Amino acid sequence: MMSYPITHIDGLDADEVTSLKSLGIRTTERLLEEAKSPKARRHLAEKCGINEKRLLRFANACDHMRIKGMGKGYLGLLHEVGVDTVRELRYRKPENLARAMAEANKRKRLVRFLPSEKLVVRWIEHAKKLPLKISYKDQAEEALRNGRRRSADA
DSSP states (O other): OOOOBGGGSTTOOHHHHHHHHHTTOOBHHHHHHHTSSHHHHHHHHHHHOOOHHHHHHHHHHHHHTTSTTOOHHHHHHHHHTTOOSHHHHHTOOHHHHHHHHHHHHHHHOOOSSOOOHHHHHHHHHHHHHSOOOOOOSOHHHHHHHHHHHHHHHO
16 A cells, blocks of 8 residues: 655644644554544544544545555645545546546646546546545444334335
8 A cells, every 4th residue: 555654645734743643643544544434533533633524534635645646736636626535536437537637727727737548547447446445424323324214114
């Protein structure tokens, strides 16, 4: 797995870096592991003082950074076109995504060099092969919802 220092995460400020490092979280791989579920993010938020929504955003950035060729600038560009998770990236059509990224970059000037469609194809193929690391719903919450749904169907 590609792992980088947490200082490579766009948007993470110096105080947040210090707080995470004090908990032994120094790499993107470790942050992804520590913030992979709602329960883990809640627990980490209590320990480090970073709110859960920000932790999720940073965990998603770490998840994207597992993809070969995915730099910081490209993360911002993907976010701009609505691809916030590796799970979402898996289902994108390369030609449409490359076009949307080009249009977004024309408006916002996020990167100097656009990724080629060939690179976008590689990202999507790599995303499809990666094991999914982040969960977005509590398992207990999901079980409760499914239980309610079953009783409503009965």
